[in-house]
Amino acid sequence: MVGGLTAANVGEELTLAGWVHRRRDLGGLLFVDLRDRSGLLQVSFGPDWTSEEGLLLARELGPEDVVAVSGMVALRPDPNPQMPTGAVELRAGSVERLSVARTPAIPVYRGPEDELPSEDLRLRHRVLDLRRPELQRALGLRHRVVLAARNYLDGLGFMEIETPILTRPTPEGARDYLVPSRVHKGEFYALPQSPQIYKQILMVSGYDRYFQIARCFRDEDLRADRQPEFTQIDVEASFVGVDDVLRWIEGLVVAICDVVGMHVELPLPSLSWADAMERYGTDRPDLRFGLPIEDWSSVVLETEFRVLRGPVEVGGRARGIRLPGGARLSRKDIEAIEEEAKAAGAPGLAWVKLGDEGASGPLGKHLSEAHLAEMGMKAGDLALVAAGPDRVTSPALSATRMAAAAALGTPRERDHAWLWVTGFPVFEETDGGGLVPGHHPFVMPHPEDIDLLESDPARTRGLAYDLVYNGTELGSGSIRIHRPDLQRTVLRMLGLSDVDIDRKFGFLLEALSAGAPPHGGIALGVDRIAQRFVGAGSIRDVIAFPKTTAARALFEGAPSPLGDEELTELGLRLVTRAPTP
RNA sequence: GGGGCUGUAGCUCAGUCGGUUAGAGUGCCGGUCUGUCACACCGGAGGUCGCGAGUUCGAGUCUCGUCAGCCCCGCCA
Numbered sequence: 001m002v003g004g005l006t007a008a009n010v011g012e013e014l015t016l017a018g019w020v021h022r023r024r025d026l027g028g029l030l031f032v033d034l035r036d037r038s039g040l041l042q043v044s045f046g047p048d049w050t051s052e053e054g055l056l057l058a059r060e061l062g063p064e065d066v067v068a069v070s071g072m073v074a075l076r077p078d079p080n081p082q083m084p085t086g087a088v089e090l091r092a093g094s095v096e097r098l099s100v101a102r103t104p105a106i107p108v109y110r111g112p113e114d115e116l117p118s119e120d121l122r123l124r125h126r127v128l129d130l131r132r133p134e135l136q137r138a139l140g141l142r143h144r145v146v147l148a149a150r151n152y153l154d155g156l157g158f159m160e161i162e163t164p165i166l167t168r169p170t171p172e173g174a175r176d177y178l179v180p181s182r183v184h185k186g187e188f189y190a191l192p193q194s195p196q197i198y199k200q201i202l203m204v205s206g207y208d209r210y211f212q213i214a215r216c217f218r219d220e221d222l223r224a225d226r227q228p229e230f231t232q233i234d235v236e237a238s239f240v241g242v243d244d245v246l247r248w249i250e251g252l253v254v255a256i257c258d259v260v261g262m263h264v265e266l267p268l269p270s271l272s273w274a275d276a277m278e279r280y281g282t283d284r285p286d287l288r289f290g291l292p293i294e295d296w297s298s299v300v301l302e303t304e305f306r307v308l309r310g311p312v313e314v315g316g317r318a319r320g321i322r323l324p325g326g327a328r329l330s331r332k333d334i335e336a337i338e339e340e341a342k343a344a345g346a347p348g349l350a351w352v353k354l355g356d357e358g359a360s361g362p363l364g365k366h367l368s369e370a371h372l373a374e375m376g377m378k379a380g381d382l383a384l385v386a387a388g389p390d391r392v393t394s395p396a397l398s399a400t401r402m403a404a405a406a407a408l409g410t411p412r413e414r415d416h417a418w419l420w421v422t423g424f425p426v427f428e429e430t431d432g433g434g435l436v437p438g439h440h441p442f443v444m445p446h447p448e449d450i451d452l453l454e455s456d457p458a459r460t461r462g463l464a465y466d467l468v469y470n471g472t473e474l475g476s477g478s479i480r481i482h483r484p485d486l487q488r489t490v491l492r493m494l495g496l497s498d499v500d501i502d503r504k505f506g507f508l509l510e511a512l513s514a515g516a517p518p519h520g521g522i523a524l525g526v527d528r529i530a531q532r533f534v535g536a537g538s539i540r541d542v543i544a545f546p547k548t549t550a551a552r553a554l555f556e557g558a559p560s561p562l563g564d565e566e567l568t569e570l571g572l573r574l575v576t577r578a579p580t581p
Numbered sequence: 582g583g584g585g586c587u588g589u590a591g592c593u594c595a596g597u598c599g600g601u602u603a604g605a606g607u608g609c610c611g612g613u614c615u616g617u618c619a620c621a622c623c624g625g626a627g628g629u630c631g632c633g634a635g636u637u638c639g640a641g642u643c644u645c646g647u648c649a650g651c652c653c654c655g656c657c658a
Binding site: 025107 | 582587588591592593594607608609613614615616617618619620621649650651652653654655656657658
């Protein structure tokens with residue numbers, strides 16, 4: 001390992017192997033930066049200490065050649081304080097070339113002002129891209145996060161158990177990746193969207209503390225933080241309530257944050273889903289800064305400002321955000337924020353600035369001093385207001401809040417805002433009036449709301465919780481239903497017939513009938529955690545071999561067409577043939 | 582499924598109003614150079630302007646289509 005050498009090693013005779021990172025040929029003297037996973041070390045070649053063959057070979061070395069160099073560690077006459085090993089160098093006596101590299105298609109070395117190659121080239125030449133120190137650091141950090149999680153959970157008596165990758169298609173939720181069965185032609189396995197049902201069955205079987213670093217697969221369209229396959233720290237325990245899970249997982253958060261030296265105060269703050277939606281307009285608020293949403297419906301009703309007043313009169317609310325110091329934003333800045341709100345579904349934003357000469361802006365002339373006082377407006381403030389039903393204004397004001405904080409450069413009150421959001425609704429209403437699961441169909445309804453389940457299902461809270469960090473959902477879990485009759489009721493509410501329930505969830509209901517302990521758990525997104533911890537722009541930078549946004553693997557070339565022979569063996573015939581490349 | 586951005590030398594990019602032989606930096610090849618560290622200096626090679634149509638006397642540049650990558654909406658129980 002080359003990266004750890006210091007002045008303490010001076011005088012040692014060593015043979016070091018690695019890749020040629022960069023070469024500087026001065027004629028009589030020649031320098032090579034040797035790279036391995038641990039870092040860089042300068043190797044010097046000169047007629048006074050290098051063999052003649054060594055000098056000849058050194059002259060021929062190209063970037064990314066693999067070499068073994070034998071020589072002595074020496075102090076440098078001119079140390080390089082920029083390099084961790086910059087005080088010393090290896091004076092090469094001899095050198096052996098273990099492997100010749102073709103001129104790299106994309107550079108591994110990157111100068112201080114060089115841009116990264118485009119992402120498709122980085123993915124196509126992943127073998128080279130993965131050599132970059134940044135990616136090696138990212139994957140190393142990811143490894144330590146997972147290792148910390150394993151050690152922590154093992155210390156609490158959790159047992160790692162693998163569950164199948166070839167499994168049964170699930171009726172609800174994301175699209176499944178399907179695998180044809182050769183033995184049973186016309187039948188298919190599915191890759192798991194998560195080990196959810198398996199881990200519940202493990203609870204029933206008495207494995208009362210389970211975890212798994214689990215690969216999950218979902219055939220849906222991708223984003224910067226979404227890949228078709230991703231990894232979760234999947235946890236489940238028996239005889240637990242919400243608080244047990246939260247306290248255990250807080251310990252896990254501390255353990256993985258320790259990897260990056262991030263301090264975490266326990267217990268983590270907690271917000272009900274209803275409060276999160278009311279005050280921040282989203283179920284995953286970024287609490288690095290304040291700027292809560294406030295209800296100004298009563299103020300609006302006292303004005304003649306029809307744009308806001310109208311929606312309130314028909315049952316909506318006028319809510320908004322007061323931005324201290326926001327009056328210095330230009331009309332153009334405010335319009336840019338309004339665009340964000342519109343993109344999130346709002347018809348528009350009204351606003352009022354309070355300057356030295358009084359209130360201005362579309363809303364300004366409609367407000368009295370008393371109104372402004374009621375809104376808490378102080379000189380220099382800006383208020384942005386949206387009116388309508390909460391289901392429209394909440395997402396719009398959430399977008400407004402984020403855009404306004406960015407435009408204003410709102411100072412952060414903290415750099416790391418961890419948060420529990422609890423009490424998610426069991427169901428969400430679809431536009432067609434039907435019900436879909438808020439999370440998944442196995443969430444235990446809140447005991448206080450059990451009466452609402454059939455009378456007012458949309459208001460039923462579940463014993464469900466999300467772990468949120470800086471506005472990103474990093475984990476999601478719940479206490480599960482362990483009574484088969486209640487599970488059947490919930491599935492019926494979702495519009496499933498008893499026949500369907502038995503066909504699709506029969507094995508779960510049968511398991512729950514075998515003496516099921518109360519149980520619950522959570523799953524944390526490893527890729528997203530690693531992404532946040534390394535500050536990467538996408539989870540592709542913390543995955544060794546990621547897919548593109550079109551779910552292609554550019555390096556190995558997946559997916560790929562199948563020949564007729566293979567198709568026949570699987571009992572398949574194509575309706576659409578892939579274009580021949 | 583929809584919207585947006587990008588595609589020019591191995592890589593990163595520039596390319597004016599549609600007009601002569603498409604440029605720069607870096608890398609690569611050859612040469613000089615004994616303390617460099619983005620070494621320096623001299624010389625050279627390197628182009629299907631993503632692909633296909635169209636408009637035009639003339640297209641890297643305009644139009645349409647298409648492919649690829651990225652970002653977003655829908656979707657992701």
